[in-house]
Amino acid sequence: MKKIGVLTSGGDAPGMNAAIRAVVRAGIYNQLEVMGISRGYAGLINGEIEKMELSSVGDIIHKGGTILKTARCDQFKTEAGRKQAINVLNVYGIEGLIVIGGDGSFQGAEKLSQDGINTIGIPGTIDNDLAYTDYTVGFDTAVNTVLDAITKIRDTSTSHEKATIIEVMGRNCGDIALYAGLAGGAESILVPEESFDIDDVCKKIVQGKSRGKLHNIIMLAEGTGNAFELQKEIFTRIGVEARVTVLGFIQRGGNPTAFDRLLASRMGAKAVEYLIGGKSGVAIGMKDNKIIHMPIQEALSEEKEFDGEMYKLTGVLSL
Structure with a gap:
């Protein structure tokens, strides 16, 4: 193998640049030519490809986002689109492709592998929703970003003696809400994996007020419900007008934490x-602080196991 490519696809995640840097430098160290593919699979189809040098990835390990940009591509989901992508890879002489992204990106990599292209997947998604790995690149940074927001919001909630609903990302996976909520001392944490009783949420607010508590933080994963509907329900039941903060894309940005930089660097290398060893169609992950790999198909078929013990702990500590 003499030439490989690297792309980022799907939603951006802090640490993607660290992974790109590791791929490029490890590739050059092993006397490979490394080609950077801009804008994910869309850029691959359009031939947006440039050779990357050591200087191409200088001073990027600490930056959020992705220097290769990212995009979603419906065309790649079609057989004709993938055929065009393969033709482009062949024209550029790219013998192996490293895809950094989430489950949709991995599905694309798996299809390319089935068509004879050597592919490796690196999990880059803030949701931590890939079951085969303990952590995905970007998750730790997102949790710390949310934790910082909780700390700031608590200051003003305490000053005004208000309850606050903080909505975070997590359509199908509540890990961001769970980890940040537990670390931030939230009174209620609502995630899609666990049903909740609105009366219990209201009860905690009332009990807190009765003992002089000046604030109440409610963490809501976006897949659990609408923050403004929850706000109305709380007001209807107990007359408390909770404030709503939707953190949105702020969770995707910012400098990656040390953990995400290390994780991305290890996975990229x-x-x-x-690839050099001849592996293809595999996803890289982390289990018990060790870098592991398994077939992408197998990785995507694993069901995410929610940490029920940690969730119960939030109830114990939020009395």
Whole structure:
């Protein structure tokens, strides 16, 4: 193998640049030519490809986002689109492709692998919703971003003696809400994996007020319900007008934490090693602080196991 490519796809995640840097530098260290593909699969189809040098990835390990940009591509989901992408890879002489992204990006990599293209997947998504790995690149940074927001919101909630609903990302996976909520001392944490009783949420607010508590933080994963509907329901039941803060894309940005930089660097270097070793159609992950790999198809078929013990702990500590 003499030439490999790297792209980022789907939603951006802090640490993607660290992964790109690791791929490029590990590739050059192993005497490979590394091609950067801009704008994900869309850029691959359109031939937006440039050779990357050591200087191409200088001073990016600490930056959020992705220097290769990212985009979603419906055309790639079609057989004709993938055929065009493969033709472009062949024209550029790219023998192996490293895809950094989430489950949709991995599905694309798996299809390319089935068509004979050597592919490796690196999990880059803030949701931490890939079951085969303990952590995905970007999750730790997103949790710390939300935690910082909780700290700031608590200050003003305390000053005004208000309850606050903080809506965070997590359509199908509540890990951001769970981890940030527990670390931030939230009174209620509402996630899609667990049903909740609105009366219990209201009860905590009332009990807190009765003992002189000046604030109440309610963490809401977006897949659990609408923050403004919850706000109305709380007011209807107990007459408390909770404030709503929707953090939105702020969770995707910012400098990656040390953990995400290390995780991305280890995974990026290992991806190059696996390509050189002839592996294809595999996803890289982390289990018990060790870098592991498994077939992408198998990785995507695993069901995410929600940490029920941690969730119960939130109830114990929020009395």
